[in-house]
Amino acid sequence: MSSLTYADAGVDIDKANALVDNIKKIAKQTRRQGVMGDIGGFGGLFSLNLSDLKNPVLVSSTDGVGTKLKIAFMAGRHDTVGIDLVAMCVNDIAVQGAKPLFFLDYMAVGKLNTEIATQVITGIGEGCKQAKCALIGGETAEMPGFYKDNEYDLAGFTVGIVESDAIIDGSNIHVGDAIIGIASSGLHSNGFSLVRKICFDVLKLKIDDHIDDLGKTLAEELLTPTIIYSETVHSLLKLFPIHGIAHITGGGLAENVVRVLPQACVATIRKGSWDVPPVFSFLQKAGKVEDREMTRTFNNGIGLVVVVPAKKADDAMASIRAVGEKPFLIGEITPRKADEPQVQLV
Template identity: 50%
Template sequence: MQKSFSESYKAAGVDVTAGYRAVELMKQHVARTMTAGSIDGIGGFGGMFELDMTGLTRPVLVSGTDGVGTKLRLAQIADKHDTIGIDCVAMCVNDIICCGAKPLLFLDYLAVGKNVPERVAEIVSGVAEGCVQAGCALVGGETAEMPGFYGVDEYDLAGFSVGVVDRAKVLDKTAICPGDAIVGLSSSGVHSNGFSLVRKVFGIGEDRSFDKQVPELSGSLLGTLLTPTRIYVKPMLALFEKIAVKSVCHVTGGGFYENIPRALTKDVNAVIHKGSFPLPPIFPLIQKEGNIPERDMYNTFNMGIGMIAVLPAAQADEAVRILNGCGERAQIIGEVMAGDGSVVLD
């Protein structure tokens, strides 16, 4: 069989053989993500997945897509590429779980200035780890070599996920009423949002001159900022099994003020008690270094809470117990009051 190779294309900056090598290197990582619904490995024209209809009366597919954003620049500066894929998966599956859906499959899109197979495989290893944490299969993806569009050490990463939930179990925020409790799940740090502001505050350019050991961070600034986004899928699925959760919010870009209202109705407010949850030290550092008003902090970052659940007050303590039993740091952080769909911080 004649192997695919183009000397002319390689001279233009695209090495198709490097792409084949990258696929071979990533196969071991993709294999870790295979679930019962997985039909075929990577390399085909489409990723196939068999939907198990057991227990589903009216299955609803829920999809989500997102990228990592300018946090990618930090991974490239650090030459550390094995965790950024976790962020990519997290930004998609954490959105899907807000509808009550279980993520089933994931696909990634990686655009590179130069295809370095080992680096591509390292990036995909993080995507695979994120899929394992979310319990979904990595069924396919695309690596595009784009010389002249990206620098040789630059790349962009985005993803797409599909989940399923029975129609009767789709979370219904219209059931929220005054007196409901708000439970927050702690974040692992900045996650993958607000990095344009982070980069401005710390003067992050094209090298590591900004990086330093910071005593209050118990480590380096770069290492802290590269901490992967926490994936909340499995703990939230466990919570749905036991608790009548009414609404869930993934706290991403836009922070509290933009995201929490999306999980509310127009006749209630979410009252959040700022002192009820631990504030990761990276946030006071960002605020101090950038001289940023407190409202802007809560309107940009997750401030230590990556996901919230609104549920009956009588079940709040049990919800915290379930989530903490799944390895989370959960706490009651507020309550619902009559209002106009706003967030109130006190």
């Protein structure tokens, strides 16, 4: 028997090294003040400039893209899920007032396809540019036999920073505050197990089918990337007191807004007060999904909720429009009765 190599076992080190060269080029496009060194070291280096902060607090988040990746595999399109990956992490720290500093990714594959991996990491780079954070490192793990050909899993990790007395934790929310919803771009990165059940098991659709109700192909709709809200949040923070922010991910409005509410408050949200993208009515009708299930599975058109003093609501909405996002006045904070649910859609 001839001498065996790691490549014979399914791990191609030369391919991995070529991918690192591609990643270095992408990472350079996201470089910001504080980054030290280049991709390829054992750890990513970032120098903190704390001269403008009295009591800095680091805020971190890690997340993935979930089964939305299955849609990318089916469509053979991998350039948007990296944006989703960044969005799911940086949006979660933005709601606490933190500005993202840097990002790292983990990509696991069965057999490395350099073209696919480069597409994914190009998307990650684009997400980092949108969030104004640096891609400073990551890991691409080749694990033969663990994943199907041309399939992979993703995880992301971000660290941000905020002044201690500027942390947004919902404790300043009080009765009378206005609730502003900022539009999502569609499904974002949640509910895709149900989406796939409806589209492929119930409707028997193919990924490239054109859907008249949506005005586009199924792949185009389902792979629309998650909006990155971190810069929108920080533009608002410079102008207005923000009492609370919720990133509307899995669990929808009901299970995410409650995470920032004081016990004595109820978020009263008016159904019909915002534009619902057609993909949600399409899925609800096709899957005969009950209203309650829709509200606890999908964002239903609201990707971020911001709670502000009522007298600042109009100005805040004008500022949100000025940065290119779409706001809606969707409700208000009301007093809570004993054991009353804290989020009510009326």
